[in-house]
């Protein structure tokens with residue numbers, strides 16, 4: 001009985017595999033993490049809750065945008081961060097993922 005089920009399962013599986021003929025594009029998203037001054041602070045302060053993807057999916061942004069995000073993490077999600085570390089994080093983000101606009 002089990003042998004039969006096993007064979008039935010195998011044949012069904014291979015049938016399905018052969019049915020997929022069209023091209024399949026699997027999206028590949030590379031998160032480029034730029035090493036630099038204060039990256040250690042990002043690692044310590046941000047990556048405990050979510051991946052780096054959350055950060056760089058935003059695209060290049062202004063300094064005010066990054067300040068706003070750090071504040072949001074504090075206000076909305078209870079991130080505990082010192083003023084100095086918050087400044088370091090914003091400096092890092094603006095330097096590597098900034099758009100040259102302060103506001």
Ligand code: HEC
Pocket residue numbers: 042045046047048049050054055058069070072073077078079080089
């Ligand atoms: C206490 C947990 C926590 C910490 C620490 C944290 N985040 Fe977040 N972050 C979140 C949550 C929760 C979300 C929203 C996830 C969702 O919406 O699915 C988020 C989302 C984001 C987003 C996506 C945009 C948005 O507005 O939701 C960015 C950008 C971001 N975080 C940046 C940071 C940065 C930079 C740091 C470090 C300074 C940080 N986060 C630290 C919890 C945290």
